[in-house]
Amino acid sequence: MDPIFPPFEPDPAPPQRRFRPVPIRLLIPNMITLAALASGLTAVRFAIEGRFEAAAIAILAAAILDGIDGRIARMLKGTSRFGAELDSLADFVSFGCAPALILYFWKLHVLKTAGWLVCLLLAFAMALRLARFNVMIDGPERPAWQKAYAVGVPAPAGAMMVMLPLTLSLSGIPAFAGDSVMILLWTAVSTALIISRLPTFSGKGLGTPVPREWVLAILGGAVVILALAFSHPFETISALTLLYVGMIPVAIQRYRRREAQDRAVSPPDPAG
Template sequence: MEPLFPPFEPEPQPPQRRFRPVPLRLLIPNMITLAALAAGLTAVRFAIEGRLEAAALAILGAAILDGLDGRIARLLKGTSRFGAELDSLADFVSFGCAPALILYFWQLQALKTAGWLACLLFAFAMALRLARFNVTLDAPERPAWQKAYAVGVPAPAGAMMAILPVNLSLAGLPQFFGESVLILVWLILTTALTISRLPTFSGKGLKTPVPRESVIPILAACLVIPALVVSHPFETVSLLTLVYAALVPVAVHRYRNQAAIATQTPAEPGAEDAPTTSNPLTNR
């Protein structure tokens, strides 16, 4: 008599996939990027609650963290395509959506549809700029002198330019009639500079050797500027933003001069055939 439940051999199970552990040096830059994203989202919350000072400081904190994550990633040799994509997504929220919403809740909602459309245009321009930057990650390596320039106003600088009226108001600039219209015009101008192809100064140009006579002034600025930001944040940030905006025509002029010199200088023999060892993801 056969047993009611005959024994059988179990089917072989496929081997489980084991994920390799992720080095800590790859996680640290992404954690900083997420902290910048949290600062941008928190700025929106502060704007909704009417806490304008906290919102402006949160955007400033997001810009500082955004400037650190890429440099720390290169220092730790932790650059990755994942980090570059995450950085762009965080930048869109912190520097595209958050500044526009701060301005809308503060002044532009008085202009109703016109104010909202200006905020939408700024966010759209920031998204298009970041998408254009992601495309350039796979583009051929640029000449060394071009790395000192960005195409258009970078995302953190564009955000600080957008909320310049907020910082000026917090610095003590009195309000006046028609201020919301002027803020609308300034936001549209900032949007145009963000999406433009004008060359602007980039922090990547600081890798060049520093002349000896400039070492002491640079060290002094590195001490004085952070101290002023801590003691008088809105006045200092407003002044730095105005200086950056004034340097845009200077960057265009210098770029054109260097481009003219580069076109007149013959290329070194064999330079086109030389293999490139640089990683485009270092422009994270």
């Protein structure tokens, strides 16, 4: 006779999925990206406290960290989609939100609504630029020579360009009447260049081989720039930023010339 209440044995528990260990080489670039994010957020704190010299240095530190995290990731073969997304989010905070808030706390708050609106436009432009950059990653492969150019002003260079009035002021240039309006106009122009589709020089172009006879001159110039950066940081930052702005027309000219050369040598489209 069968028992009324037979013993019940539940199904065995499914095996738990174990996550694979993550190599340390994948963590190092992300840690550098988080350090850049921390530097950008700390710059906002310095601006709130009125310590604008420290805020400018913190943004510069974030730009330097942002410039090396991708290179270290490629060197360690630790690139990942997660790292690319994290880098974009960190860039938006450090080079979009932080510079906008620094400029607002420094001078643009005097203009009230107009000053705040241009800060919002700067943050919006940086977000849209980074979103466009992420879309272009999944797009068709570009020619090798185009990798030396960016579409619009890159995020770190854009942040330093926007903060040029602050670094010039910290260099000792005296303020003048109506300087808040000039800062607003400069911020608007920089925002337009950030979101534009103009070709500008990219940091990836630094991998271009140079003639051997130029090596010593380049190394000597780098040593001089580093020495000036330690002794006169804001003057050096301002000069390099102005040099970059002056090179934008050169980048546009070279890009269009090379594009015209490629169009001339490429075979005609039979469908056209």
